[in-house]
Amino acid sequence: MxxxxxxxxxxxxxxxxxxxxxxxxxxxxxxxxxxxxxxxxxxxxxxxxxxxxxxxxxxxxxxxxxxxxxxxxxxxxxxxxxxxxxxxxxxxxxxxxxxxxxxxxxxxxxxxxxxxxxxxxxxxxxxxxxxxxxxxxxVAGGIPVVKALTEGLAGNEVQRVMGVMNGTCNYILTRMESAGLPYDEVFEEANALGYLEADPTLDVGGIDAGHKLSLLSSIAFGTQVDFPAVELEGIQRIEFADIEQARDMGYRIKLLGVTQMTGRGLEQRMSPCLVPADSPLGQLEGGTNMVVLEGDAVGQIVMRGAGAGEGPTASAVLSDILDIARGIRVSTFGQPASSLQKPKPAKAAAPAAFYLRMQLQDKPGALARVATALGEAGVSINRMRQYSHHAEGTAPVLFVTHKCPRAALDAALSGMSRTGVVEGEPVAIRIEEV
Amino acid sequence: MxxxxxxxxxxxxxxxxxxxxxxxxxxxxxxxxxxxxxxxxxxxxxxxxxxxxxxxxxxxxxxxxxxxxxxxxxxxxxxxxxxxxxxxxxxxxxxxxxxxxxxxxxxxxxxxxxxxxxxxxxxxxxxxxxxxxxxxxxVAGGIPVVKALTEGLAGNEVQRVMGVMNGTCNYILTRMESAGLPYDEVFEEANALGYLEADPTLDVGGIDAGHKLSLLSSIAFGTQVDFPAVELEGIQRIEFADIEQARDMGYRIKLLGVTQMTGRGLEQRMSPCLVPADSPLGQLEGGTNMVVLEGDAVGQIVMRGAGAGEGPTASAVLSDILDIARGIRVSTFGQPASSLQKPKPAKAAAPAAFYLRMQLQDKPGALARVATALGEAGVSINRMRQYSHHAEGTAPVLFVTHKCPRAALDAALSGMSRTGVVEGEPVAIRIEEV
CATH class of the missing domain: 3.40.50.720 (NAD(P)-binding Rossmann-like Domain)
Structure with a gap:
């Protein structure tokens, strides 16, 4: 041959x-x-x-x-x-x-x-x-995750794959947290250090990590790569306040990729998420990558390592070269390309709890109005916090919702914007169960 | 063929x-x-x-x-x-x-x-x-670590492999910590739950985990399996006090396997170690396994997952079966058996800091005498704590040494026993840099 x-x-x-x-x-x-x-x-x-x-x-x-x-x-x-x-x-x-x-x-x-x-x-x-x-x-630099998924977990029906796979974003988020700095300042820092792609949107917009996720989806579920269907959201709107509030509630914010096959189709998301601070994903620091593989037989496998850099990436390239030298010839996506199914993208992500932060105007009944907007959209509140008013006459308000469909949350958000008491755009971040 | x-x-x-x-x-x-x-x-x-x-x-x-x-x-x-x-x-x-x-x-x-x-x-x-x-x-149940090491990291000169690979021991140690129970009681609990091998020494004596370590050594270093050379120490002597003291100082105690090729030969150890509480190994709970692979190109790869049980172990068996079905035929230990070197076992483990706990008799000058014994053996003290005397007239004393060869520590321990002020056997636990 x-x-x-x-x-x-x-x-x-x-x-x-x-x-x-x-x-x-x-x-x-x-x-x-x-x-x-x-x-x-x-x-x-x-x-x-x-x-x-x-x-x-x-x-x-x-x-x-x-x-x-x-x-x-x-x-x-x-x-x-x-x-x-x-x-x-x-x-x-x-x-x-x-x-x-x-x-x-x-x-x-x-x-x-x-x-x-x-x-x-x-x-x-x-x-x-x-x-x-x-x-x-x-995918994920030196972590041998393609091999682990394609070969190591080949006896499993894969249920979900999650990953923090853009070291630059994780660096920015952890640096914002540790130094208490705003996004823009850390972004400039990362740029000066040469951590960002020529087009930084590839990193901070989640595109690079989304590319990787779409490849893992294909292996995990035997489907054709469908990058355009990845729901992408970058980290550009994350503020230090969000990181701080998340930490107070026992969470950290990560640019997290999630792919899972559901009854509604293939769900692929790359977006900032709150994850429990004491979970392996929550404990990830700096430029390190992590991939979490979940299979019906094996349960959860967590892999952590350097996601970029000369040595780690060369190690991964060598792994493929040496496989071929040894006569190991696995199909690109784990099974013959002709047998990969065209995935039906899930129209909506699985329901989740959400973190919501907004600036509320200092008006009587303001809080009641946004709470009403949530209730009318069928979103129930798990936790709420209001802080002292700023000089400008607005106060930060936080909600953690119970699990709800994203559509319900979006309905609540437009209901809120109609109340006229919310200043600017609320920040909504998914809380992922890891 | x-x-x-x-x-x-x-x-x-x-x-x-x-x-x-x-x-x-x-x-x-x-x-x-x-x-x-x-x-x-x-x-x-x-x-x-x-x-x-x-x-x-x-x-x-x-x-x-x-x-x-x-x-x-x-x-x-x-x-x-x-x-x-x-x-x-x-x-x-x-x-x-x-x-x-x-x-x-x-x-x-x-x-x-x-x-x-x-x-x-x-x-x-x-x-x-x-x-x-x-x-x-x-090795390590559902974690595809043999494949990761043999194939995924095949482009690396491996430097060190570490692992918590006996779920029962990790269960016992974390249960002692969370419930504040003595070893014997948790051992009986684990036995009643069916967690222990028919011969429990296989688990708590570190033998089962030592078997696994010897297999990883062979793959990592291209050497013949040499289980008899694994330095084995079980968890039977760990007391709740050690776990508590370790935690106070920012450490946790794990039954940790370490294999590394050194200038002095191949060092293989399976023994209780203190590891930083905030490291991936330190954060490991219950029956979960973790393996840490260190290669010259890739740096550190951490893999975590279930180390036993029907699904995870079957998943690993299937991985080998499916490899063979796909025509993947890698040598048992990663290179032809005839090319595996007979390893020269390192006569002594690499120097390390040690945790020492002993019961000191309530006599004037007692502390000075044990400190002198340490000094005379060339072991210097990093941290020391003495607690209030017990009713029985002894007081627990803790030392954390600076890095020293195990031989120096052993000399210090026999020096201490000659002082006549130490009650019973001191507990010495290696502090591993992970």
Missing amino acids: TTSHGTGPLRLGIAGLGTVGAGVIKIIQRRADLLAARTGREIQVVAISARNRDKDRGVRLSGYDWEDDPIALARRDDIDLFVELMGGSDGPAKVATETAIATGKDVVTANKAMLALHGQALATAAEEAGVALRFEAA | TTSHGTGPLRLGIAGLGTVGAGVIKIIQRRADLLAARTGREIQVVAISARNRDKDRGVRLSGYDWEDDPIALARRDDIDLFVELMGGSDGPAKVATETAIATGKDVVTANKAMLALHGQALATAAEEAGVALRFEAA
Whole structure:
């Protein structure tokens, strides 16, 4: 079938020599004996490609053929495996991947955006060509979660997968909490530290994490990747007050991805959520990632580790490379692409308790009016707090509702806005049962 | 090579129909379509064996051939894969496993004791016969840690592996803490609840967890399993006072396994340790297991889940079965058995800080004498506490030492016993940096 079986060397072409690409090459150079002992084969870099040939990447590259064009690299007949580390959902990464597949190479990629948008087509192409297409590094960095879900939990009907999978957002939220700083200030800090993507909306808007979630959904439920159906909400509207109030009530705020198959269809959400402060998700600090896998047999498995960075991401890329060297050839999304069902997206998320914060005007009967709006929408109140009035004549008011459908909450919110006593937009954050 | 390749059904013979065996059969019956979708093959139980044919196991068994003798089951030529769930390091489990291997079957087992004692011989036999021998369920129940370490982290030089892998011990320790009860009472409780092995020393003496640790060592470091070299210490001497004092200082006590390759050789320990209360290991409650994997590239990966029970253990057994159905054939310990090195055991554990608790007699100069004994052995004191004297004329005294070799601590302990002011045996517990 493909040339990557057997016991000769596994010959790699690597496209993209950023942090991760250089990291992969460093490991292959430093740990050649270890990798050969584990796979029974030499892992051999044959050719490489990147935008800039002359940049110092802290690793010896002189022994490898250079290709200016990643597509030419993908086409070479002296490589068995094409390693795509360029990034970008379309453009050269996609064409090079397609070329590698069409010319009979296995492919390993870290490109979540490409797979979130074109995963079904690429997996189908790979399957038809009889090659492997693997992406451990695309989800949660060094945490071997794709393998755990696809293989480790293969005997389970998966019930729910949750994850904190954008380290930058978790850094921003935990830093706001620990330093008592407003969102904008920490955002600027993160930017100065180089933590943010060129388009920061990818991070703080939840898009990057949403890409990852859509890939996990596919594996978990045997469905085609459906990123457009992910309900996305970023962390941009979270204020320090929310973090503080959440903490007072025993919660922390995380940008949490949740995917679950329900009677109403596939529910995929990436949004800020309150989670219990003493849960593993609630205890997560800084840039660390966490994925929670729930299966009918195994119960809950929690995996925690670095979600980004040279070493962790290179470790995940190597895991796929070494699998292929060992002859491990699992379908891209855990079962043949042709057998993946087109998911029916759930029209609405499962009911939940919500945290609500708003500024109430200092008028008689103001609190009664918003409480009435909640009641009329069928939303009942679990906890309520009102604080002293600010100088501006408004007072912060907090509600924690009982479980209700999001639609009921939205009805309550529009009812509130009609009362004329709520200043600005209320903040509503889902409380997730983890 | 073996008959388990290909796309026909994968035919199983299952020996041992306790909770786990019955659980495996339930999943195969209930999730037949899901398993076939994931592996492309039917998973078919052909024949079964157990001690008692007539017992009601809550699962339909009438469709399967019955064998009174597991060895006869292992020898059948209409099975591809022998699933060993009988337990016991020697006896029928071992003979049946050897028979299955010798007659060309792949083997999946949950038997940590058998592998801890005979893993090298069995892996070698499997390799020579060209069959697979896999054991995900033998370590940390439902947590797919064998796969994570062998495959997910295959690109790493592993630095350290730690684990809380005996749920019963963790249950006892957390129950002592939450209920303020002495060890003996909680031990009896656990016994009444059926949590303990027939020989409870396997649990509370750390032997069961030590078996698991020795298997992880082999995978982590490419060494032959060396269970006899595991330094074992159980939880029997832990008192509520230790748990309470540890908590006061920001620690919790766990039966913690640690394996690391050092300049002095392979260090394998399974013993009670103090770990920071706010670390993932410190936060672990009840019967849950946790494994911490540390690799040079990936950093620290933490995995948490149920360490025992029907569903979780069956999930792990299924993971191996489905791997084999998919054609995934990794060496038992991650690399060919013939290439595993014989480990040189480290003569002494790495230096550590220690927690020391003793009963000091109410005599002038008593504290000075034990402090002197510490000093003379080169052990310096980080923290010290003395409490009010008991009625019996002794007072509890606590020390936390700075890092020191265990030998220095032992010298200090014998120095103390010579002072004549220490009542009974001091308790010394290692403080592990996690």
